[in-house]
Amino acid sequence: MTSHSTARPAQRTAATGRGTRVRGTRQAEALSHVLADLPGFSSAQDIHAELRRRGERVGLTTVYRHLQVLSEDGAVDTLRDETGETLYRRCETSAHHHHVTCRSCGRSVEVEGRAVERWAERVATEAGFTDVDHTVEIFGLCPDCARERS
Amino acid sequence: MTSHSTARPAQRTAATGRGTRVRGTRQAEALSHVLADLPGFSSAQDIHAELRRRGERVGLTTVYRHLQVLSEDGAVDTLRDETGETLYRRCETSAHHHHVTCRSCGRSVEVEGRAVERWAERVATEAGFTDVDHTVEIFGLCPDCARERS
DNA sequence: ATCGGTATCGAAAACGGTTTTCAGTGGCTT
DNA sequence: AAGCCACTGAAAACCGTTTTCGATACCGAT
Numbered sequence A, B: 001m002t003s004h005s006t007a008r009p010a011q012r013t014a015a016t017g018r019g020t021r022v023r024g025t026r027q028a029e030a031l032s033h034v035l036a037d038l039p040g041f042s043s044a045q046d047i048h049a050e051l052r053r054r055g056e057r058v059g060l061t062t063v064y065r066h067l068q069v070l071s072e073d074g075a076v077d078t079l080r081d082e083t084g085e086t087l088y089r090r091c092e093t094s095a096h097h098h099h100v101t102c103r104s105c106g107r108s109v110e111v112e113g114r115a116v117e118r119w120a121e122r123v124a125t126e127a128g129f130t131d132v133d134h135t136v137e138i139f140g141l142c143p144d145c146a147r148e149r150s
Numbered sequence C: 001a002t003c004g005g006t007a008t009c010g011a012a013a014a015c016g017g018t019t020t021t022c023a024g025t026g027g028c029t030t
Numbered sequence D: 001a002a003g004c005c006a007c008t009g010a011a012a013a014c015c016g017t018t019t020t021c022g023a024t025a026c027c028g029a030t
Helices: A026-037 A044-053 A060-072 A114-126 A143-148 B026-037 B044-053 B060-072 B114-126 B143-148
Strands: A076-080 A086-090 A098-102 A108-111 A130-141 B076-080 B086-090 B098-102 B108-111 B130-141
Touching: A026 A044, A026 A060, A026 A086, A044 A060, A044 A086, A060 A076, A060 A086, A076 A098, A114 A130, A114 B114, A114 B130, A130 A143, A130 B114, A130 B143, A143 B130, B026 B044, B026 B060, B026 B086, B044 B060, B044 B086, B060 B076, B060 B086, B076 B098, B114 B130
Parallel strands: A098 A130, B098 B130
Antiparallel strands: A076 A086, A098 A108, A130 B130, B076 B086, B098 B108
């Protein structure tokens, strides 16, 4: 599922209680830093490895949990690679967009395509579908990897 | 597949070697019939269940193996649902196309979109990417499921 | 400071889909 | 009839992800 705002109120545990603001824990901050530094899409496990590499002690479970919340909040994009693994990346724009991802190095570029949005909406509607959502992912070889490979 | 591309399992046993044609086994034929009858996308496990329902004794492993080969040969389409499960469906047209899939009942419709193909190609090229491929999936509620739900 | 309540952590176990292993089985060819 | 080898499938391994649940950390109140 690519970033889209189905805006489920999503019974976020803490979210409700009055003054209960999200606690800025050491783990959350460390994760946030790593996400800010990683350029492309990374798996939860890669992110966890990067945290450990930096000497941060954060459990894999916690990484998964934060990523889940962040993606629900629209703070990170998610996409599934060809093996079914979920990859995460900090959103640069909160607007709906898609990605061109290098299948070799994972680097990616955000692209916009109002045309696709409209097309998806139209063909679905024509087929009688409602509550439409879509995922679009483009894979290819980035210039660097293409050069390396020749 | 981020930084490390998990080694190809690849070594496909029979690997379309020399003149070894596919043997028309009982299992292969049963699977083929089920695929022909199932209207939309189904998971390997659903297909296996359907086989058993029909009294065919085919192992789940064999179902997976055949589906893998069939999809490599382009005889079936595959797509991943939102949980990461792989769904299969016999191709109706061998031409490149996309699907509008009901997120409730799994039924799907094939749609064509030359516009999207061109768009994907264009934005990728503009970003300097080559050897471009793309995935587009549209999810929604089909008319029947939408009705049921109200 | 101390206490109590609770949000958060994280190791370990559970989960579920898929793949691999490996000892057969059975279809061809000779 | 004999043998080769592709195919089969039950069980186990795999692997990413989620759940469980006791421990811990943070916060406001005392």
